[in-house]
Amino acid sequence: MKIFLTILIILIVAIYIFPLFWMVSSSFKTRVEIFSMPPKFFNFEVTFKNFRRVFYKIAGWGKFAKEVPSEFPRALLNSSIITILSTLLAVTLGTLSGYAFSRFEIPGKSDLLFFILSTRMLPAMVIVVPVFIMYKTLGLFNTYLGMVILYTVFNLSFSVWMMKGFMDEIPKEYEEAAMCDGYTRFQAFRKIILPQTYAGIAATAVFCGIMAWNEYVFALILTSEETKTVPPTIAGNVLKTTGVNWGEVAAASLIFLAPVLIFTFLVRKHLLRGVTFGTIKG
Amino acid sequence: MKTKMLSDRGIALLFILPTILILVFIVVYPLIWSLFLSFTDYSVVGTEKPHFIGIKNFANILKDEYIWLHFQNTAKYVIMAIAIQFFLGLGIALLLNREFAGRGILLTLVLSPMMLSPIVVGLFWRYILDANWGVLNYFTSLIGLPKIAWLGEKEMAMYALVIVDTWMWTPFMILISLAGLSAVPKELYEAAEVDRASTWFKFRHITLPLIAPLLLVGLLFRTMDAFRMFDLAWGLTQGGPGTATSTISIALYRMAFQNFETGKACAFAYIILILIIGMSNIYIRFLNRLQKRGG
Structure with a gap:
């Protein structure tokens, strides 16, 4: 009984935390791994590019592309x-x-x-x-x-x-x-x-x-x-x-x-x- | 110092007046203005002055089946979400109402979704619920279920909204239920134990009557909140697909700020307002009674 309750509690906590965990892990994924199926939970390549893109966006195309501050x-x-x-x-x-x-x-x-x-x-x-x-x-x-x-x-x-x-x-x-x-x-x-x-x-x-x-x-x-x-x-x-x-x-x-x-x-x-x-x- | 001269009466006035004035300026005055506009054909993007058209706006809204649909959507969402959150919240609270290692931090984590920005929660869940690369469909596929277009099908979009709302707001019911449970005197259970009462008997005849008033407060809070909800649905579905998850707040937004039917929107806002006043009256009376009892 006690083990069963413990498992239930762990499960509920996991369900509650998962979307936040998923937000954290997604923020460190490359564009390819964001859309990979099956999803990658831990074994992905960590990138900080997303955070850079939050503050600097790309303006222009091709060789004219450059980073400008975002809004x-x-x-x-x-x-x-x-x-x-x-x-x-x-x-x-x-x-x-x-x-x-x-x-x-x-x-x-x-x-x-x-x-x-x-x-x-x-x-x-x-x-x-x-x-x-x-x-x-x-x-x-x-x-x-x-x-x-x-x-x-x-x-x-x-x-x-x-x-x-x-x-x-x-x-x-x-x-x-x-x-x-x-x-x-x-x-x-x-x-x-x-x-x-x-x-x-x-x-x-x-x-x-x-x-x-x-x-x-x-x-x-x-x-x-x-x-x-x-x-x-x-x-x-x-x-x-x-x-x-x-x-x-x-x-x-x-x-x-x-x-x-x-x-x-x-x-x-x-x-x-x-x-x-x-x-x-x- | 001048304040030294002030009587209690003067201080009371000085302390309360700014609050009342600013509320009148930002809440009451615009409401009076919009009451006037609700009887006109005014549009903020038009160049014409408002024309008085009597109760035509109100009549049109009450006759409009399309608007009726939004009330039905809202009712469907409110009833489903509140019922699930009530039972789930109480259940989880009963489960968590015991001592275990790391309880404080785990509880805070479980409760945190309700403090987050509903629009951002709605937006991010789009990714989780995505039909093709959403992680929820991945989990359901593990137990052999087919892929579900959560946000693409009318029926499913409503369930998706209820699921996300439940993730976000069950913590509120957990918190309320836990507060109720922790206030139940332990002696009552001990006495029941002596009589060899069953777990169900103890829950039904000791726990439930004692926590019922608090649970009711929780339900009222949630109902009021769910009834006027906009952000979460807007972030998740924008009312779509079609009008499947379009609540009254979304209908009002579209009327006022996409079609710019300002006069009609004011009338619609007033109809919602009357409903809210009716509901909050019940709620306020209840809170009043509870406060008197609590001292």
Whole structure:
């Protein structure tokens, strides 16, 4: 029985890891071995050419062919800028609102909280139609500012709910004691409460960052060449070309997914909380 | 410092107002604008000003069999994917709910797919599912099955979408189920053991009632997410072949950004929105009750 269970567990883990393993191995294969049948799992010749092709594409044919920088590095930079700025904003606003919602009597508090949550329930595709029109009118289409604002909003409800959850866990008595010692409410928040929630803030930031990094619909519709992020760039390469070179796609995907895997590992203790909006505490 | 003067009320306002304002600016205001457009024949690529055409957009959409097809596709996908993920997630959680070497790292690996970018996952699975050089067909051929054109045949494309979605999202149900299982007091099992209760009896009468509320939360989360899913299907099949895997989000995308029927798309978006509001109401009420109970 025990052996049977062990084999079953190994099998499930293997099925789960295989697609990621396949992405890693494909990214190091030559074009011929990518399409070899039966597939080669370990016994292939390792090449780094795919990774080079992610950053430098070939322009021109025959003897005029030369390497020129591809759009990928720019997309990587765009993704990083938009992710970092929007995460900072979302977490800052979320921490402040989360504290206020956790500590103060606010008229219509639960309605407000559920209004905030409901903005996240909306399908991105429903929001993006009117936002597209608005951004065109306001000149925010295809700008960093537009994308940063949008991703901030996209993560704001999550950030508020997560931070309220973390704040709820800190006893009210902490700041009451501080205020007895002559701290103002604001000082008590900044010097007593905030340091207690650093771990929570970090976890919230990681989740916000991952969600902004992965986002596709808004980026597809609201960005063009200058601010295009990685997801629409990779998608464009696959969906718009015939005879896709899967080695290059795997290499680009791997570069893109690696940070997410690393950060997921770092917040693994908060995963449950993160995927349920802080409503279930792990 | 000026903030020293602020009362609790002032701080509450100062801390909450920016959040509310930015949400109103980016979410509420555009929604009001698109409500107006949904009663017009506006197109973003046209030069004409919007003309008021009454409820024609709504009527056309509700009459359209083609759009009805997208609702059917969505329902088919949601029901299949959610049902499989629910049972598989619970099953795997029961299996993993024990101590063994390397559990932490293995669990993180198994759970990681749900954190990945759905579009990139969809795109890469095209390669895995390819009829000729896809590695999945290689594995199935080892046990004697014929080659399957996963993404080329209408029937199969829907199954392919469900398979990839299941790979990506079963971890969510595993995570939820594990949280439920770890919260069941061990004493209950010990007491049942004294009475020589069967494994099934223990599962049915101790485990299940205790984890049911959590499982329901998981189901609701997944249903809402699956209902509005776009990225994964777009990456994997772009709704094809034909309209076999075209969900309502894909139909909306094509209407708004390929045919540029902006007014009609706004009306369609509103119909979806009403459905979502109905669903999320049930869901929010449930979360509310759960939170009250949890304190």
